[in-house]
Amino acid sequence: MSTSRLAGFKDLSVAQRRELVAAHAGADALSVFDPHSGLGLEQADHMIENVVGVLGVPLGVATNFTVNGRDVLVPMATEEPSVVAAASNAARIARVRGGFTTSSTDPIMQAQVQIVDVADPEAARLRLLEARQELIALADQQDPRLVEFGGGVRDLVVRLVDSRVQRYVVAHLVVDVRDAMGANAVNTMAEAIAERAAQIAGGRPLLRILTNKADLRLARARAVFDAESVGGAEVVADIVHAAALAEADPYRAATHNKGIMNGITAVVLATGNDTRAVEAGAHSHAIGPDGRYTALSRFEQDVDGNLVGTLELPMAVGLVGGATKVHPVAQRAVQVLGVSTAAELAEIITAVGLAQNFAAVRALATEGIQRGHMSLHARNVAVAAGATDAELAAVVARLVGDKAVRADHAEKVLGELRAEAGR
Numbered sequence: 001m002s003t004s005r006l007a008g009f010k011d012l013s014v015a016q017r018r019e020l021v022a023a024h025a026g027a028d029a030l031s032v033f034d035p036h037s038g039l040g041l042e043q044a045d046h047m048i049e050n051v052v053g054v055l056g057v058p059l060g061v062a063t064n065f066t067v068n069g070r071d072v073l074v075p076m077a078t079e080e081p082s083v084v085a086a087a088s089n090a091a092r093i094a095r096v097r098g099g100f101t102t103s104s105t106d107p108i109m110q111a112q113v114q115i116v117d118v119a120d121p122e123a124a125r126l127r128l129l130e131a132r133q134e135l136i137a138l139a140d141q142q143d144p145r146l147v148e149f150g151g152g153v154r155d156l157v158v159r160l161v162d163s164r165v166q167r168y169v170v171a172h173l174v175v176d177v178r179d180a181m182g183a184n185a186v187n188t189m190a191e192a193i194a195e196r197a198a199q200i201a202g203g204r205p206l207l208r209i210l211t212n213k214a215d216l217r218l219a220r221a222r223a224v225f226d227a228e229s230v231g232g233a234e235v236v237a238d239i240v241h242a243a244a245l246a247e248a249d250p251y252r253a254a255t256h257n258k259g260i261m262n263g264i265t266a267v268v269l270a271t272g273n274d275t276r277a278v279e280a281g282a283h284s285h286a287i288g289p290d291g292r293y294t295a296l297s298r299f300e301q302d303v304d305g306n307l308v309g310t311l312e313l314p315m316a317v318g319l320v321g322g323a324t325k326v327h328p329v330a331q332r333a334v335q336v337l338g339v340s341t342a343a344e345l346a347e348i349i350t351a352v353g354l355a356q357n358f359a360a361v362r363a364l365a366t367e368g369i370q371r372g373h374m375s376l377h378a379r380n381v382a383v384a385a386g387a388t389d390a391e392l393a394a395v396v397a398r399l400v401g402d403k404a405v406r407a408d409h410a411e412k413v414l415g416e417l418r419a420e421a422g423r
């Protein structure tokens with residue numbers, strides 16, 4: 001089934017949405033998305049330690065995404081109102097000009113081996129490089145499955161890092177991890193070569209761990225947002241101004257990048273991937289060549305006057321290993337996305353990050369964030385004030401109408417409605 005635009009998806013009931021998503025994923029029913037049949041206590045107890053329960057996070061589906069010409073429904077797990085709506089809204093505008101175009105590097109992760117107390121670091125560096133083949137072979141022996149799947153060590157790089165204590169020799173194993181996120185895989189390799197590497201360097205092995213600055217594993221997304229659909233030439237120009245401030249000013253960049261991560265983290269979480277690893281990679285990548293923290297995305301006006309958005313960042317996500325293969329909901333989310341490689345997943349996640357960023361910045365450059373975001377957040381405020389299902393719509397309408405989406409006002413409105421009903 002083509003998802004085409006799926007206009008009006010938001011107006012369907014939860015049951016109707018599930019039917020549509022199930023049909024799209026080629027599944028009979030999405031029973032596993034049911035809160036009572038998702039992650040069980042027993043499975044949870046195998047995943048982490050000292051388990052006492054399972055936390056439910058809303059799982060939504062962003063619509064309207066076209067990525068490299070393919071319509072995609074995007075599962076997003078988030079507690080924040082308006083994130084799924086914003087992504088769908090941006091994707092609706094992007095598809096006017098063909099949607100998102102993506103690409104990525106090979107899935108290369110790196111592990112570091114720190115060697116301390118080396119008398120001659122410069123010479124140690126060359127001794128390690130002379131032993132490159134031996135060390136690579138030793139590392140590859142640790143993971144025959146990965147090698148079988150076409151992955152394995154691609155290079156050995158040696159850096160000298162001057163710290164306030166001493167000059168460290170730091171060997172990097174550069175590993176193609178194929179469809180894995182790869183942390184466990186490269187950590188095993190780093191631990192296996194550490195003793196031998198330190199012996200060759202003439203020092204003592206200390207840290208043996210991957211780096212989350214996965215700057216050899218980049219995913220990229222690009223989209224042209226049609227000027228008219230964006231709101232006209234002035235809005236395009238103002239979005240470029242907004243993005244330029246984020247590039248120039250770390251205070252704005254942090255919020256701009258948070259908007260990107262609203263989308264990225266939601267898909268990373270929905271697919272059972274490691275949100276902290278992706279966030280660490282993103283923020284380390286937000287440091288520009290001049291050492292300043294800056295925006296991860298760029299927005300420009302093209303020759304036709306349309307807005308072009310681009311995003312490039314490390315994206316260490318996998319389809320095997322970690323929770324991706326264990327969590328039943330994550331597996332179903334991957335099925336809905338219709339991806340079969342980690343690279344495809346990484347690219348879709350990056351497209352969602354760009355969409356999310358565009359939606360937020362467009363709102364900020366026009367009417368402001370409050371109308372769209374707060375009208376959706378009003379439901380949370382009303383429920384927190386004690387509104388029942390039957391009272392919810394009336395309370396939300398009053399909060400939005402009064403432009404006062406606040407707890408005290410919700411309590412006041414609720415009191416008034418109940419007094420009227422009691423009369």
Ligand SMILES: CC(C)(COP(=O)([O-])OP(=O)([O-])OC[C@H]1O[C@@H](n2cnc3c(N)ncnc32)[C@H](O)[C@@H]1OP(=O)([O-])[O-])[C@@H](O)C(=O)NCCC(=O)NCCSC(=O)C[C@@](C)(O)CC(=O)[O-]
Nearest residue numbers: 007008009010082085086088089255256259359360363372
């Ligand atoms: C909220 C909208 C989308 C409303 O925007 P709108 O123009 O009022 O929406 P609309 O009713 O015309 O609908 C347009 C499309 O948006 C989607 N849409 C619209 N409403 C819904 C809904 N209820 N449920 C699901 N989807 C929805 C849906 O795809 C819909 O198409 P349709 O289905 O009608 O054919 C818009 O104002 C928007 O994109 N705002 C940005 C919101 C945002 O970024 N939220 C993130 C939280 S704020 C934050 O944390 C980050 C920030 C902002 O600080 C980052 C930064 O500073 O850069």
Ligand SMILES: NC(=O)C1=CN([C@@H]2O[C@H](COP(=O)(O)OP(=O)(O)OC[C@H]3O[C@@H](n4cnc5c(N)ncnc54)[C@H](O)[C@@H]3O)[C@@H](O)[C@H]2O)C=CC1
Nearest residue numbers: 145146149177178179180181182183184185274277321322
């Ligand atoms: N700093 C960090 O980010 C750290 C993260 N982690 C955790 O590590 C986990 C991910 O580690 P992984 O090595 O991905 O998991 P993993 O070790 O469970 O799975 C990867 C293994 O799967 C096998 N495999 C089977 N099919 C494959 C294919 N098609 N492509 C690649 N490998 C295939 C390979 O032997 C590979 O080594 C996550 O849970 C993450 O939270 C662990 C330590 C540190």
